[in-house]
Amino acid sequence: MHDNKVLNNIVLKYREDKLAHAYLIETNNIELALKDLKELLKIINCPEEHQKSCHKCNLCNLITKENLPSIKIIEPDGTSIKKSQIEELKNSFETIPIYSRFNTYIIKNADKLNASSANSMLKFIEEPHPGIIGFFLTNNKDIMIDTIKSRCQSLTINYENKSILDSLNIDKETYQKYQNIIPKFLNEIKNNYNLNNKNLILTEFPERKDIENILKLIFELYYHNFLKLIGREYNKDILNIYQISDKLPIINKKLQIINKYLTNMSYNVSMELILDALVLEMRGIYE
Ligand SMILES: [Zn+2]
Known part of the structure; x- marks a missing residue:
């Protein structure tokens, strides 16, 4: 994560209080990007002032285990991301988070949002709520629905293919x-x-x-x-x-x-x- 310039830049924006409400991240490795994103979320939410990976506090441990209610990770259910998954997300984010600073959603393989789930998502990002940040992860933003793409700040994270x-x-x-x-x-x-x-x-x-x-x-x-x-x-x-x-x-x-x-x-x-x-x-x- 410390080498991930793109995500480090988001941390800087956070410190300047200039976070975007939604980011679209195109990457060649969604799993690695997710792992790095979790580190980013720890930095943003951790109650201890931590710079590196924090393993002590409960909040960071919950983020690692993907067990923090205020961080929702959504991935395709079968071949697509369904509208019901988005509706469920919206419902659960109606309350202010108790332990973390933000409610955060991460949509894996966001190009798999179908027309109705994208539409449902759209209303969510059109009226951004200051306490909510979203990340859309995709291998190929060219196949993402335009209306969502245009409302996100676009970033690219490419990982080196080690031998x-x-x-x-x-x-x-x-x-x-x-x-x-x-x-x-x-x-x-x-x-x-x-x-x-x-x-x-x-x-x-x-x-x-x-x-x-x-x-x-x-x-x-x-x-x-x-x-x-x-x-x-x-x-x-x-x-x-x-x-x-x-x-x-x-x-x-x-x-x-x-x-x-x-x-x-x-x-x-x-x-x-x-x-x-x-x-x-x-x-x-x-x-
Ligand atoms: Zn921590």
Whole structure:
């Protein structure tokens, strides 16, 4: 976050009391942007005068866990963001926040607002309330509804694509081993050969760190296929690991599933259980 000039600039505006009421952020990585946004919201709302990430106070912890009632994060329900989601947001923001300075909403994949939800949203941003700030996150603002775009301050946050070896902190040899096992693993999920394909990974990689890396790599594989399908820049090397023929909605679902289990891994659950559940859920998509 300290390196994120765009968001740091919002902090400066906040200190000058010149916050916009709605920001449209175009980014190549919505999850990272969300993570940075949460840091920004801590700086703005934290009761302690904090500069860096605050882990002490209750408010900041609630922001990390996305459990603060005055911060609402909305993402597409299926293929679109529904009007009912926006109505619910508006209702919950009728009260002044108790613990934080602002009521804040974050709309992920804001290009997925459909006509009626965008319309409902529009009334909300046309009559800005001083206690409410909004962030619309999108991979592509060109496909956003114009009436919303024109009422937001537009920003761009692009994250550098670190090499996969650097981000996983592995050497080429290990990467090669992961690359060998991933096609076998994904093929077995797709073709439903047997119920024990977790062993494919576990016999060769019993270590938690490796399993986590393999899941991260599978995530990257789907993510770059996703980027390719929506016409964004993608990493060709990662796509070479395994040929994916899934369509966009399936890829989206798989990304969500893998992401969920990557999060679960940090809770110290057994790797066997995680792989079992992951395989079952990934298979469920095809049924
Ligand atoms: Zn704090």
